[in-house]
Amino acid sequence: MRRTDLGAIVLFGAAALAPLVVRNAFLLDALILILLWGSLAVAWNVAGGYAGQVSLGHSAFFGLGAYAAALLGTRWDVSPWIGLIVGVALSTGAGLALGYLSNRLRGPYFVLATIAFSQVLLIVASRWRAFTQGSEGIPVPFRPGVWTLGFSDKTPWVYIMLALAVFAYLVQRYLEVSRLGYLLAAVREDEDAAQALGVPSRWLKVAAVAVSAALASVGGTLWAQYVGFVDPFYVFSVDLSVRFALAAIIGGVGTALGPFLGSILITTLETYLRATFGGIGAGFIGIYLIIYGTLLILVVRFVPEGLAGGLAARLVRRAPSTPA
Amino acid sequence: MAAALLSVGGVTKRFGGVVANLDVSFDVAPGELIGLIGPNGAGKSTLFEIITGFCQPDAGEVRLEGRRLAGLSPDRVSRLGVGRTFQKLRPFPGLTVVENVMVGALQKCHEVRRARQEAIEVLARVGLEDKADAHARTLSTGQRKRLELARALAARPRLLLLDEVTGGVDQRSIPGLVSLVRDLHRNGLTLIVIEHNMRVITAVCQRILALHLGQIIAEGPPAVVTRDPRVVEAYLGQVYGGSRR
Numbered sequence: 167m168r169r170t171d172l173g174a175i176v177l178f179g180a181a182a183l184a185p186l187v188v189r190n191a192f193l194l195d196a197l198i199l200i201l202l203w204g205s206l207a208v209a210w211n212v213a214g215g216y217a218g219q220v221s222l223g224h225s226a227f228f229g230l231g232a233y234a235a236a237l238l239g240t241r242w243d244v245s246p247w248i249g250l251i252v253g254v255a256l257s258t259g260a261g262l263a264l265g266y267l268s269n270r271l272r273g274p275y276f277v278l279a280t281i282a283f284s285q286v287l288l289i290v291a292s293r294w295r296a297f298t299q300g301s302e303g304i305p306v307p308f309r310p311g312v313w314t315l316g317f318s319d320k321t322p323w324v325y326i327m328l329a330l331a332v333f334a335y336l337v338q339r340y341l342e343v344s345r346l347g348y349l350l351a352a353v354r355e356d357e358d359a360a361q362a363l364g365v366p367s368r369w370l371k372v373a374a375v376a377v378s379a380a381l382a383s384v385g386g387t388l389w390a391q392y393v394g395f396v397d398p399f400y401v402f403s404v405d406l407s408v409r410f411a412l413a414a415i416i417g418g419v420g421t422a423l424g425p426f427l428g429s430i431l432i433t434t435l436e437t438y439l440r441a442t443f444g445g446i447g448a449g450f451i452g453i454y455l456i457i458y459g460t461l462l463i464l465v466v467r468f469v470p471e472g473l474a475g476g477l478a479a480r481l482v483r484r485a486p487s488t489p490a
Numbered sequence: 491m492a493a494a495l496l497s498v499g500g501v502t503k504r505f506g507g508v509v510a511n512l513d514v515s516f517d518v519a520p521g522e523l524i525g526l527i528g529p530n531g532a533g534k535s536t537l538f539e540i541i542t543g544f545c546q547p548d549a550g551e552v553r554l555e556g557r558r559l560a561g562l563s564p565d566r567v568s569r570l571g572v573g574r575t576f577q578k579l580r581p582f583p584g585l586t587v588v589e590n591v592m593v594g595a596l597q598k599c600h601e602v603r604r605a606r607q608e609a610i611e612v613l614a615r616v617g618l619e620d621k622a623d624a625h626a627r628t629l630s631t632g633q634r635k636r637l638e639l640a641r642a643l644a645a646r647p648r649l650l651l652l653d654e655v656t657g658g659v660d661q662r663s664i665p666g667l668v669s670l671v672r673d674l675h676r677n678g679l680t681l682i683v684i685e686h687n688m689r690v691i692t693a694v695c696q697r698i699l700a701l702h703l704g705q706i707i708a709e710g711p712p713a714v715v716t717r718d719p720r721v722v723e724a725y726l727g728q729v730y731g732g733s734r735r
Contacts (some may be wrong), residue, residue, distance in 0.1 A: 345596050345605070352593040355582035362542065362576070363645050364568035364597040 170423045170474070174335055177426060181328050185321040194320040200426075200433045201327035202389055207413035207425030208334035209381035214411060215420035216341045217374035218354030219268050222407045223280030226287050227257040227379040229401035231386030233291060236304045236396045239314075246315045250387040254380045261379025265372035281404060288402035303397040306390060315391040323392055330388065331426065334381060338422040350374060354420075382410070412458060416465045418472025427473040431461070493555070495520045495680050496541070496572075496649055500550035503536055503704075510536040511547070512704040518649070518682065523675040525695035525712070526684045529725055533704040534684045535577055538651050541682075542574045543567035554649070569597060573647030575638045577654050577684070581626035587637055588613065588622040594644030609644055616640045616670060632659040636667070643674070650674070652683040656690055668694060692716060700724070 184197055206228065213219045234256055235249025264283055268276050292301045310316040317323060341347040352360035353367040360367050390396045400406065409432065417428025439454050469476035494517035503511040510533045518524055526534050539545035541552050543564040552559045559567055568574075582590050591609035592602070599605045613619045616636040621629065629637060635655065642650060655671060656664050668690055675681055675694070685691040691698065692712040700708040700715055702724040708715045715721055 343602065345600055345602055348589065348593055348596055348602065348605075351585060351589070352582055355584050356580045358544065358564070359576065359580040359582065359641075360593065361544075361564040362568055362574050363594045363641060364565050365593065366563075366565045368563070 173423045178332055185324045191320055196437050198323050198327050200429050201331040202385055203413055203433050204426035204429035205330045205334040206382055206385040206410045207429050208338060209378050210410040211414040211425050213375045213378035215414055217350050217371055219371055219375055220277055221280040222277050223284035224382050224410045225402050225406035226284035227382035228386035229287055230257045231383030232390035232396045232401045235387040236306050236390050240304060245313050246391045250384060253383040253387045257379040257383035258376050261376035262372055265375030268371050269368045284402050288398055291398035303395060306394045335422055418474030421474040424472050424474035497553040501540055501547045502549040503547050509704045514706055516699055520680055521678055522680055523695055524682045525691040525698040526682055527698060528701035532701040534701055538653055542572055571648035573642040573645055574651040575642050575653055579634045579638055581634055581637055583627040586623050586625055590626050590637055591640045591644045594641040597645040612640045612644045632663045635659055649680045654684055656687050
């Protein structure tokens with residue numbers, strides 16, 4: 167067992183026990199969001215961290231997942247679980263297309279393509295009034311039951327998000343210890359050298375982006391069902407994409423626990439800011455951008471390998487002094 | 491004569507107005523160790539790029555055991571058994587030395603634990619086993635060179651293209667690398683080596699190809715090729731006062 171697994175057991179174990187002890191809805195809401203944004207940071211990390219395909223358009227897949235379930239539910243009365251699967255199918259398809267682009271566009275050009283992709287979806291969702299109700303967004307009706315994902319209590323949501331988080335974590339661990347993971351790391355480190363060793367880099371990049379997209383889509387579906395409203399300007403926003411990336415970068419790019427550590431920091435900060443400044447006016451809420459920026463600079467300056475990496479390095483350095 | 495393992499026929503490659511390779515043809519028999527020499531810009535590395543699929547020729551073709559390699563991606567060519575090292579070294583900087591080599595080993599071996607074992611064995615052959623857990627970016631140039639060789643070997647190629655094995659390596663390490671190349675050859679590996687160190691190339695190669703301005707100007711045993719007036723001229727320039735073409 168690795169140290170990161172120990173950290174994960176502590177983290178996820180605490181989350182599993184929390185609803186038994188904590189009754190405060192505000193705190194449980196924060197926990198749900200930490201697990202959700204953490205899983206979405208994982209989704210970003212699979213493409214950006216493990217495969218080296220940096221995207222700032224992952225809100226596209228989040229939005230596809232959110233819309234798929236919301237539209238199917240409100241228009242045809244289909245269960246959000248089916249919506250989740252449809253969203254995954256759509257996002258995987260879109261991910262394959264975008265991943266294919268990554269073989270044509272490298273580095274910053276790929277990043278721009280991902281941003282453009284999410285903005286195209288934003289335009290479609292906000293203008294196609296007849297189908298998506300345009301910029302008004304879609305309220306998700308509350309219907310009690312597991313099949314319809316309607317709960318009067320926060321506890322089931324904690325466990326649903328926890329299941330997503332654990333699954334996301336395991337995907338990353340697989341990418342660290344499996345043959346596939348080593349090949350992917352080679353592609354990230356030096357694509358030409360990887361190809362010279364027989365690594366099918368083109369195919370691997372496409373697959374990584376597709377898996378990443380599918381995971382982001384699941385997060386989008388669950389978020390929409392939890393919050394109960396889909397707003398195109400939120401779900402397809404660059405802000406959201408940046409948040410996924412930021413949580414993973416602050417936590418530690420290409421580490422399994424990092425995205426969750428980043429999510430704890432960012433989600434807590436945001437919840438606090440919203441509670442503190444929320445009432446004053448929309449203009450002032452922009453302060454979180456300043457704080458994100460500052461945070462990013464501090465992390466890059468002092469722990470460039472991210473919270474998970476920095477923590478690990480510190481533990482390793484201390485290791486020899488502890489008695490065996 | 492046995493059927494050629496590698497057959498290069500009429501390969502031509504232009505970059506804009508620059509001719510990198512012009513009608514280059516040669517065969518490599520299984521088990522041969524061939525040296526590729528020529529002054530800077532002669533087109534040696536381009537030829538490697540073409541054979542390994544990193545670059546497509548404008549004309550001509552490359553065959554591996556009769557199979558055309560045209561249009562195949564570099565990773566396909568590698569999986570068919572053609573390994574290579576890069577002139578400008580390209581280790582995976584964020585991975586450890588053993589992980590670097592494991593990527594090569596994982597081409598044929600699908601089990602991570604066994605790949606690690608194989609990687610350690612290959613590292614021992616190139617004398618890097620004590621560096622196994624170091625990060626690749628911490629290695630010296632000579633060590634990186636050996637790492638690159640180990641990585642290519644771990645993929646168990648049938649044909650290995652080495653781009654400047656001894657270039658940038660300190661003098662003391664050269665004999666070790668030379669004897670390693672000889673060992674590989676003795677164990678049946680077919681090799682093409684680009685090399686500037688004439689002493690090395692005459693010591694290990696049976697046959698030398700000399701490239702100049704993209705064309706093969708001489709071919710044969712080391713003793714003959716290195717004395718060929720065209721080769722001498724290519725390296726040293728024309729004899730002062732001689733007539734210009």
